[in-house]
Amino acid sequence: MPRPTIADVARRAGVSKSTVSRVLSGNVEYMRPDTKARVEQAIAELGYRPSHLARSLTSKRTYTAALLVSDVGNPFYPEVIHGVEDVALSHGYDIYLCNTNYDVSRGLNSIRSLIDRQVDGILIMSSSMTDEWLEELVQHSIPTVVLDWVLTNPPPTVGIIGVDYRPGIQAAVEHLLALGHRRFAHVSGPLHLPTALARRDAFLHALAAHGINPSQVAIIEGNFRVDGGRAAMDELLSLPQMPTAVFTGNDMMAMGLVRASRARGLQVPRDISVVGLDDIWLVADMEPPLTTVALPRYEIGQMAMRMLLDLLKRPPASPYQQVETRLVCRQSTAAPPAA
Numbered sequence: 001m002p003r004p005t006i007a008d009v010a011r012r013a014g015v016s017k018s019t020v021s022r023v024l025s026g027n028v029e030y031m032r033p034d035t036k037a038r039v040e041q042a043i044a045e046l047g048y049r050p051s052h053l054a055r056s057l058t059s060k061r062t063y064t065a066a067l068l069v070s071d072v073g074n075p076f077y078p079e080v081i082h083g084v085e086d087v088a089l090s091h092g093y094d095i096y097l098c099n100t101n102y103d104v105s106r107g108l109n110s111i112r113s114l115i116d117r118q119v120d121g122i123l124i125m126s127s128s129m130t131d132e133w134l135e136e137l138v139q140h141s142i143p144t145v146v147l148d149w150v151l152t153n154p155p156p157t158v159g160i161i162g163v164d165y166r167p168g169i170q171a172a173v174e175h176l177l178a179l180g181h182r183r184f185a186h187v188s189g190p191l192h193l194p195t196a197l198a199r200r201d202a203f204l205h206a207l208a209a210h211g212i213n214p215s216q217v218a219i220i221e222g223n224f225r226v227d228g229g230r231a232a233m234d235e236l237l238s239l240p241q242m243p244t245a246v247f248t249g250n251d252m253m254a255m256g257l258v259r260a261s262r263a264r265g266l267q268v269p270r271d272i273s274v275v276g277l278d279d280i281w282l283v284a285d286m287e288p289p290l291t292t293v294a295l296p297r298y299e300i301g302q303m304a305m306r307m308l309l310d311l312l313k314r315p316p317a318s319p320y321q322q323v324e325t326r327l328v329c330r331q332s333t334a335a336p337p338a339a
Contacts, residue, residue, distance in 0.1 A: 010042075187232040
């Protein structure tokens with residue numbers, strides 16, 4: 001049986017081929033509801049599937065986009081990916097997933113390969129991103145959306161989703177202070193990364209606002225991975241005075257810190273309180289369940305893909321959108337131990 005064509009759908013629905021094309025592309029704002037319904041019924045009855053090749057030749061698009069992430073093994077990303085895919089698929093887009101593994105060169109090579117594949121747009125959610133990545137994409141006029149990146153005057157092909165860390169981190173600081181903590185440490189991500197600096201600075205500013213001198217806070221540079229949290233525990237134990245509360249730059253390092261504490265005979269939160277950031281699904285079931293600053297990961301994925309689709313049509317009125325963080329209290333924080 002021959003594959004049904006757009007002409008077959010048009011005949012079945014009693015409309016023109018251009019009308020069928022408008023329904024397929026979602027351009028139905030001024031179309032009568034009964035006309036749209038007839039076309040959709042004809043598509044279903046015939047089992048019509050549009051040809052991506054023909055669609056690409058007509059629209060000059062490939063209906064593919066790419067998502068670059070830092071570490072596909074990081075539990076932060078599955079919900080982001082689901083959010084991206086749900087919006088992409090509803091608009092007829094396929095998604096390439098690229099894992100940079102925190103490697104700048106690997107990420108740049110992925111971008112160049114994606115440009116060669118003529119993807120319509122790229123989403124970058126990798127903390128190891130550099131300005132060189134963006135320069136390459138802007139040079140080739142590839143619409144791009146980046147997460148949590150500082151850019152003063154983004155070009156018209158670039159959209160930015162910012163993360164406001166202040167509400168969640170401020171709530172975490174107030175929570176720890178209310179418990180009685182006064183000696184703090186922070187395990188950051190790599191401090192050459194803007195996202196690691198933003199999280200550190202939000203923590204220090206929140207402490208300073210409550211009279212805690214930032215110079216008295218131990219800052220240990222980690223790597224956003226579990227082993228970074230484990231290594232940080234050794235540095236904390238070597239300090240002249242052990243902090244009673246630690247805020248980590250992400251949940252993965254918090255998990256490593258909690259495991260290392262247990263291995264060294266310390267109990268969380270009896271001996272030390274730990275707060276993470278991200279609220280990945282694993283931390284609600286760890287022992288003890290982790291207090292953390294939550295990011296709306298699924299919504300971030302949806303927002304990023306919608307912004308990319310808007311960029312494909314026209315430069316947005318504003319190149320910025322923002323999501324906020326919030327505190328999720330669990331059992332990894334308690335009053336500090338007695339002196």
